[in-house]
Amino acid sequence: MIDTASAVEPGTPQSSFSTVHSPDVAPDPPLGAAKPPFETHQLELPDESLLVLYTDGLVESATRDADQGLVQLRQLLSRAAAGTVCFGAADEDADLRCLEELCDTVVSGLLPDHETTTGDAGLLIVHARCTAAHDVASLDLPNDPRAAGQARQYVRERLGAWGLDDLVLTTELLVSELVGNVVRHARDPVRLRLLRSRSLICEVYDGSLTTSRIRHAGYTDEGGRGLQLVAALSRRWGARYLHDGKCIWTEQDLEPAQAAGPGGRDREEVRSDDHPRE
DSSP states (O other): OOOEEEEEEOOOTTOSOOEEEOOOOOOOOOTTSSOSOOOOOOOOOOTTOEEEEEOHHHHOBTTBOHHHHHHHHHHHHHHHHHTSSOTTOOOHHHHHHHHHHHHHHHHHHHSOTTOOBSSOOOEEEEEOOOEEGGGEEEEEEOSSTHHHHHHHHHHHHHHHHTTOGGGHHHHHHHHHHHHHHHHHHOOSOEEEEEEESSEEEEEEEESOOOOOOOOOOOTTOSSSOHHHHHHHHSSEEEEEEETTEEEEEEEEEOOTTTSOSGGGOOSSOEEOSSOOOO
16 A cells, blocks of 8 residues: 655756655555545646655654654655656666666665564655657547547547557557447547557546456457457556546557657647556
């Protein structure tokens, strides 16, 4: 269970500290102790922010209470994040190394070898990047059999405009399966969204909270293989639950020459409305 979160904003070039914010939210029960839908919280983050998620075992120990640990965590993040190259890193491998080093710094600062915790310690740091408006495309779809064809046509148009013609066939298959599942098993509103950054993200939204599961279809079954196809054709896929429905998403790899600009950012107009990077 992730108990608390903090957001770290990059500092100015003249500053040796970053700004740390701790939103005031009530956590849900531990994983496994409750069923969806879960309470959702929306937090607007500036471009290049770091989202830090942690359990109470990281900040609470036999020698300090949670409040003292939280103060120490904020101080560590403010100093350590300002000294990293995470903010503005254009290379994904360098970005990952930076985040790993930052995690090591936080853990070693809060949990030295001689100190024990009062519970399991978990830490997750996410680098939030905005996506340029021209690298995001969205289409509202009808909740009827026409939707899959309209989605495929939109995919051909948008991927052609982005120079991703070699991904059209695979992406058409992915959106056909996802949109078809929505038409058969979910309800309005239905929406397709495509995002191009370091990878190609396809999202299909609907107004249902039903859980999508991979079925093991028998040889004579006429259906039940859609999500197996989705899993086989995409790098990864998953579901995200919203206050008024859910989103099923897929991710496909892009060659460096196909990806959007550094971090997928457009300094004139950016948007990151509801896509975390899973």
